[in-house]
Amino acid sequence: MADDGSVTTSAPRSAGATAAVRAYAQERIEWRALNIASIVFFAGAVAFGVAYGLKGDTFYLRLATEALIFGAVALSVDILLGFAGLLSLGQALYFGLGAYAGALVLKQVSESFWLVMGVSILVGVLSGLIGGLIAIRARGVYFALITYGLAQIVAKVIYNTRELGASDGITGIPIVNVSFGFWQTKADNPAGFFFVVLAVIAIIYLGLLYLSGTPFGRALSGVRINENRMPFLGYRPDRLKLAAFVLASTIASIAGGLYPMLRGFVSPELMYFDASTNAIVATMIGGTGTLIGPLYGSVILVFLKSMIGTITTHQIMVIGALFMIVVIFFPRGLLGYLREIVVARSRTKDGGGP
């Protein structure tokens, strides 16, 4: 074929650059905006932690810690939705399972932070495998509704299980001591625990950022865009989806493991639909497929909810309206737009398409 297909286009090719180089350049531009946003996020979080820690504040630090924990759940929603194109309406299930596992470990086995992390990873992987094997058979909206049903059922079972505290949940979870060898803190130290959680979230975030650039991450995008073609290339979309599902459930479960350390209790409500939708709203606010977006979204949502709860008793209405505004006017979310602007700028600089 003609070495230059440019009959169809007026765009001059950037001199000498190979397609791969140009493809990379474009991807870098897309990510640049997000990377700056993530640096701002984590730097801001550290500054906040230091400032409020010095101030001796409790409430806001603990609220921010909670926002980070829920942010991880939103991240897990983003892995499924933004990468594999699967909308999970039951992500709180894995959060809840991690939380229950953490609570039981702390109460009955050992007051060890590391053991809780290990167990919640294990619980996340196992429950993700089981849930995933069921859910990934379904596609599109069926997937959404299956995950929804799965979470409902398990929450109900726990609600009915006396050994797990039934509807009352589990209280009286001891305050753990978190030790990194060189530094240690207790879960009831607002600033200390904030930094512990921040570190965990940062590790998760960086891990996902790395994954998004690997062939695995790209294959997930392939599943999202055209699952049907994947097997003809030699991929197994079911395996890829399962891997994404397990990854997401594990992250949600880790976040769950942190929760009882912060709040000292667990209850079936942690797995309810509301909790799952909050994670989705946070993801949508921040921007699906952006990874850092859900963390922003979670912070915004948690603080917003904390505020409107005081102002009005119609928070449901406010959240509902927020939902609709985001979906209609900002379907790409905060960072989605940021990315778009940056990309558009770079496009106009290069001269654009035909």
Added chain:
Amino acid sequence: MLEIRDLHSHYGFSHVLQGVNLTLRPGECVGLFGRNGVGKTTTMRAIAGWIKQISGSITYNGQEIGGLASNAICRLGIGFVPEDRRIFPGLTVEENLKLGLMQTAGRSGAQEAAALERAYDLFPRLKQRYRQMGTTLSGGEQQMLAIARVLVGDQKLLLIDEPTEGLAPQIVDEIFAIMRKLKSEGHAILLVEQNVKRALDITDRICAMERGRIILEGDGNSQADRDALMKAIAV
């Protein structure tokens, strides 16, 4: 009949149509040719009202139709056979076909039945398969259905985008025969076709398109213009 003036359209960042000018007179068959991606389909879609982001003017019998809803455009007497067939998957062959009857309002039941019958006569294969779901037809059969579906209406202007794509030679012959017949019945046709040689048999006027513009217009029956066209699109 159809008059396009300085038509522009954009898909996101790309400026696809960059000032198309095209005129079509009643009963005339105009061929629109060009390499892949020059904007032939986009032009058709703009006329049919599938693309909303356009500027410039498209008038049909003196009425501005740019920006009208597709169904309003259809009701004015413009029929469209799109390049990718667009058979409705959940409808049977017959239901697909019957839907075409909607194009022309105010016909009696008998007239509609006759229109269906004529379509089945043109494509007996469709008659054999009439209860099958539309998208389980083979590629070629779907193409026949797409054409038949528009023919059951009584449209004065037909936009036909690559009608012979994927058809066996035998059927290709039939399709050209049908188009010739349509022309003789007084239908105006805007035809996009890659099989230029065959298309030239029925076109009255020919246009070559490149980079979103019509770069050449000529008489379909003049050998000089034909040669120029071939040269223009075979860059």
Added chain:
Amino acid sequence: QDIKVGALPPFTGPFASIGQVIKVALDMRAAEINAAGGIMGRKVVLVYEDGESNPATATQRAEKLFQVDKVDFLTGTVHSGLTLAVGQVAERNNRLLATTVSFSNAITGDRCSPNVFRVNPSAGMQASALALWAADFKKGAKVYYLGPDYEMGRSTIAEFKKEAEKLGATTAGEVYAPLGAKDYSQFFGQMRAARPDVLYMSTGGTDSVRLLSQLKEYGLTNMKLIGNSAAVTSDNLDAMGNAAEGFITSGNYSTLIDTPANKVFAEKFKAAAKIEANLYAADTYTVLDFYKAAVEKAGSVDADKVRAAMRGLAWDGVAGKKVMRAGDHQAIQDMYALELKGKTYHPLAKVDGEKAAGPDLCTKW
């Protein structure tokens, strides 16, 4: 300086109607106390946050009340799990919480907390009071049990059954419907076949509405209906029409209990809330008296001092005297068997509070 009292009633979620009752009762009593000079001359200020019937939200809001609003005392919780979780927040912030609605036995039983008090009767107290009445109603009555299938629904039935069988009742059948069941008619076949004298129900809210109206739809009216105090309340009574006529429960409150305080309260509450006062209203109304008495006794709002004052404190509730048992922080009070006639519960028989409450099972202090 004002005394700040925080409240976490559910304004949204399944218990929203109770949340509304709580707000009216608290506002009413706080205004009265302030009009009479406040607590130790200090004004009572109520700070509300929506508890949402969700412990996760409620704990966060409780922290806000304690940390940001700096309330001295917290009340108004409904959902038992939420009370337990928030009680723990109170414990960690060294503040006190009193619930006026949650009736899970655990709150003053195996999960008792030095910082948590209960003004209303527990599930156990209600069950034994009703069982005492049932034993008198018919010797060896055949009881059919129907409850929502969750911890509270089951434990309430178990509690009652234990007491009732001790007193000679027999069990005709037992069925647990999913919480929020839409259609109870599917249980009526078995129920009809068992021919019980008494149907004991531990449903609540709209479940009760459906159960009772469907019972009537199917003409199952030839058995005595009894149940826990949350089954038929002024919130859901209107929707039942006359399907709940004759329903019997046990509790510590009825608008007809004849005390001077109650007369005034019942009327005033009805004027303010547009519904008749119920047990939640009465107990919530009286929690501020409880707190006031304790603070005045302690001479301070300091949690440790107030706690000490609360233990063993006796005060006048709307419908009679209440004593806060020091051993488990459960208020002891007289109980009644109550029968629904028209829209009002009529007291049938009185049961001694100490007897209904049973032994103190808390071992934390």
Added chain:
Amino acid sequence: MSSADDIVLETRGLSVNFGGLRAVDNVDIAVRRGGITSIIGPNGAGKSTFYNLVTGAIRPTAGKVFLEGREITGTPTHKLSAMGLSRSFQITNLFPQSTVFENLRLAAHALEPWSLSLLPVGRAKRAEAKAEALVERFGLGSKATEMAGHLSHGEQRRLEIAVALACDPKILILDEPTQGMSHTDTEEASRMVRDLSKEITIVLIEHDIDIVMDLSHTVVVLAQGRKLAEGPPAAVRANKDVQTAYFGAH
């Protein structure tokens, strides 16, 4: 010449029913290594269905498929691609929201071992070099960073073949590759298919009879699900049955 090793793809008694319709009826075909085998036939003859059977997209009602002597009937599609069987689609089936380059890279990556899939992209040079080469080879250089869904129909058809090639197939099944291509592009495409056939075995479904006659060493004619004729182009063309069933009055 006809030793068993030479047969890359073989079907024996392959049949499938759709309700009452026997879309593919007892078809035996043996595709020899190298060169181009074309399958032609009137519309609805069962060509695409035959492809779907071979590539595992549909299960046959009866019959077997062999790839290099190994039976592959019912083998999941993804394994077939790993075994070297790749296909393009008659109706374009790409990753529309990915760039052209990404489409190709994704395809090229598929056959890298799993262990590599967690290493970041920078190291998977091989797949990238391949994508790069294909972009150039198919004249999509100027469109490398465009969304595939934004290409024109003809460009998408080209990309469709390129993606199928990126899987490094031993045997490539092309379903009407030139459908919708302009005349010049068609000529180039057929040149390219001929070039490709020097490296890999190609099975071609095509209605452009000139291309078929020009390129293939064997032509198989299907009609109404059955094999009507098989042989070198000239012989097939001369066949009376084929003429009535297919060519018409051309």
Added chain:
Amino acid sequence: MLDYMQFVLAPQMLNGFAFGIAIVLMALGLTIIFGLLDVINMSHGEFFAIGAYAGVVLLASGVNFWVAVALVPLLMLPVGVLTERLLVRQVFDSADRHTLTLLLTLGLSMIFYDGLKMVFGPNPLRPDNPIPGGIEVAGVFLPAYRMFLIFLGAAIIAAVWAIIYKTSLGAMIRAAAFDRNMASSLGVPVSAVYSATFAFGTALAGLAGILLAPIFSVFPTMGHEFIVIAFTVVIVGGMGSIKGAVLAGLLLTQVQAIASLIISPVWTDPILFGIMVLVLMFRPQGLFGRLGHG
């Protein structure tokens, strides 16, 4: 044994049937909106609740029950049209409109739910049973209103099915559902068809709301309490399939009725869910595929 059949099993199954019809009525609107517009309408439950409350208001203002049954669906039409025009349509062109419409209607359901609670208060209400009493056949009591529901429900379902599959209007609606542009170019007034379809689904939800109100009572959370089972039914039957919804609705309620008898009511929900999972494992598209696929 015979006694058991007669007094326990038979009424149980009959009750299950009446409940099943009720659920199908609700699921019908859901499945139509999905099948034709590709929208998972999470606010369907709230439409159901609005219908019930509208009924309560009409009855309270002295309107006869039967007149109210006729009026409520009409009152729901504008609700449906507005929802479709103002909300659903906004995201219709988006690539991931499945997700977006799902989230959008979820948000809407929150607003409706809270709004209903604000206007009518959190307490349950219930209109009186318009046909109290019943007949006793072979010792089995059949409440009159439920019998009526079974017949009316069956008639409505049949009518809806006929409209969609047997009329050219139905073919038009289905075509518009599959390919907007093409349908439009064939003269189908797509925009009106969408609004009408959405409104029709909404009206069905409202109708179910008022018809079920005397039995199930009316309260703000009724929407999401009923929507769960309606979704299960729709998934098992196949999203968008009317046949599927009917079959699954009747089947699942029977399973529920019988399982609650011989196992325990506690297990009915997990059992229903288990069925859903099983169906999806072997037929990911549900028992019957999308509307129009048969």
